[in-house]
Amino acid sequence: MPAKQDVIIFHYSFADHNADLILGYRAKVILVYHNITPGHFFRAHGQTGLADACDAGRAALPVIVQRADVCIGDSDYNRAEFPIATGRTECTIPVFYNDHLFRPVAADHERFLRSSANGAVNLTFIGRLVPNKRIDNVIRVAGAIKNTIGMTPRLRIFGKIWDREYFRYLESIVLDLGLETNVVFEVNQPGSELRSALASSDAFVTMSEHEGFMVPLLESFSAGCPVVGMKSTAITETCGPAGALLPTADINAVAGMAVALKRDRDSRMAVIRAQSQRAQAFAEGRTWNKWRMILEDFVPQLRNA
Template sequence: MSRVVQYHPSVISADAIGASISSLHQLLRQRGVSSYVACADSNLAKSDYATLSLSMLKRLDWRDTDLLLLHYSFFNEEFESLLDLPVRKILIYHNVTPGHFFRNQGSMSWLGDMCDHSRAQMRRFASAFEKGVGDSDYNTAELKEFGFRAPETIPVFFNDAFFTSRELDNQLYFDIKAASEVNIVFVGRFVPNKRHDLLIDTLAAYKKLFGRSASLHLAGKIWGDEYFHALLGRAVQGGVLSDVKIYQNASGLTIKTLFAAADAFLSMSEHEGFMVPVLEAFAVGCPVLAYASTAVGETMGPAGVKFDALDPSVPAGYLELLRRDKMLRNDIVREQADRATDFYSEATARKWLSFLKGFVDISAGLNA
């Protein structure tokens, strides 16, 4: 019987990649495949799903029918050693942000170097893989540029069952609604390409243009104190520091409640390989306003509101339009709900099963 092992340095449920790995793992086990998840030795104890460490992975007695799925999202010193393992390999590419976004950010310049090293790794090692999979057409196009032969696109899994359910943190919901007339939300780590600075500028522009009380809710991990403090300084300059709410290590329920309470999910990000929070907002019923860069427009498809200028007055105007035109808002929410179904777990599962049947025995078949 074939064994499928997925590896990523970190596998935790709070991370979009970790959640997608676990979904594929559970799907394969349901279909009769011996599936395992591996992560770095140092992360095994805190992983929600991994049962193998990197050291254990290297000591496995590989069979001809086995398959190793390597998820790639950042530079990994151990990556090259995995390529020497005597097993068939498929790379699943979740994108790496180009280094130039970090180059002029002082203490974050090292991150730019690491990102560029990551992308160089892809070019050097493309020939070691039987196949490459990008989780968006944007990422698949990059795989082609890196030298992968005929890569395919399969989206990540997202927890549609949870985000379409009615479960909320009711106290947080009512607190948010009571505090401000207008609420904006964004979910993503605090790094330069996400353009939190322009989200803060949009909040300031909205308050100046329309004179309403408004709050900006930002959920994400802080990657650099210097950059984060600069963002707070920008909020001070814009007179909106008290209106910016920060949520670190937010639970899924908190994020879902932020979507439900917000008037819009706003993204000014300049670089995304997929952007799972867009789908989560779609599923909850939160209108999405987004700068249509890289894979963002692809993920949104025909739904939501896309714009092509990094001008804070543009989304500020859309925010007010959504507030005044309830029929328009309802139409947008309905179109977004339809788009989200394209990425529901069942649809993504079928794509993975169809792809993997060429590599492993899926005993239950596609119609089980």
């Protein structure tokens, strides 16, 4: 059982039945809040149980925050959901991500050259297959490239299936738009495959309506893949001045940006350079230094390490 001198780092991103137990210990508690998707996104697609759990998790946040000694949000967007401070320490520390893994290798560059040569507009999406990420609109972007602009899209969607009915809904959109040969769902792929897909794509597309951080944005930055899509929640903060993002979910405009970045090498390289510079703000060493400043108050040995 944790003692008074111990430290618990409590990552919170969903309703946790162990929360009362954890908060009942005498140990110091560092809360790391990754945000919880509001239930209405799931309820709109009949996922009532998941929706209720998300809303319960969000409702419990004020109690957890009041108990914690330090409250960390991995974005300012997440921190904004904390109730008014009562003497505790608050800060923003971004998510750790493996920037080394997502740097493209020579083989990835060769794949990009081959994919560019075939004339298709190669798109990638990475994330859980859940309603708030609006994968339906990502598919519609591919549909606009094919049916409005008149080019051939190749969209690879990487993720995990959380709900079969919602997955069938996504498949129905693919069929309705005539994209059976243009869209591929890639489930539970390793990180090396994600890196290769990003490095050989013309764009990573995000139309998500709720994110607490969105690590695949940084993975795209590291892989040299332009990000196009819609500004929303923490996406705007994570991207900063990088990426090619619109303020609204304009399907045709996002499709047009993806095509433009394929056709115009100078524009593509300008986006990639801005993204590479932005990625430096989330380098592993910088993130660790922020954590170290917090942990030194609890683990004095770190000050001399």
